[in-house]
Amino acid sequence: MTAFVLALLIGLLALAGLSLDGGLALASKVRAGGQAESAARAGAQALDLATYRATGTVRIDPVRARDLAQQYLASIGATGTVQVAGDVVTVEVTAAYRTQLLSLVGINDIHTHGRGAAHPQRGVSSVEP
Structure with a gap:
């Protein structure tokens, strides 16, 4: 009887x-995705103003975009990578969730990843009444 109760307790x-820990790791993944998307949007705001003023073309300044996205990540305490290709800013955030109960069986960390991308857009071009 004692062995059965012990096995049942361990299973529970x-x-x-x-x-x-699975639910909290999923929440960590969602948070990392949100952080990556926000950092990408911050980077996509780095417009090349000289080109826009001269030609009206909306383009990203890649150096400023990378800097703005990395500054955003640093301001929220996240770590990730930033890539700028053409007019698209892509950010990948990696986070480690420290387990609470699974650490009792040797699983101390669950690594989560989030990805976000953004590009600049003009405002609304046509509005219907």
Whole structure:
């Protein structure tokens, strides 16, 4: 009887650990995705004003875009990589979630990743009444 109760208790703890830490790891993944998207939007605001003023063409200044996205990541305490290709700013954020119950069985960290991309757009071009 004692062995059965012990096995049942261990199973319940494992299930609780998977539920709790799995849910919190999923929340960490969603947060990393939001951070990556916000950093990409910050970078996409770095317009090449000289080109815009001269030709009316909306283009990104790649150096400023990378700097703005990295500054945003630093301001929220996130780590990630920033790439600018053409007029698209792509940010990938990596985060490590420290487990609470799964650490009892040797799983100390769950690594999560988020990705976001943004490009500049003009405002609304036509409005219907």
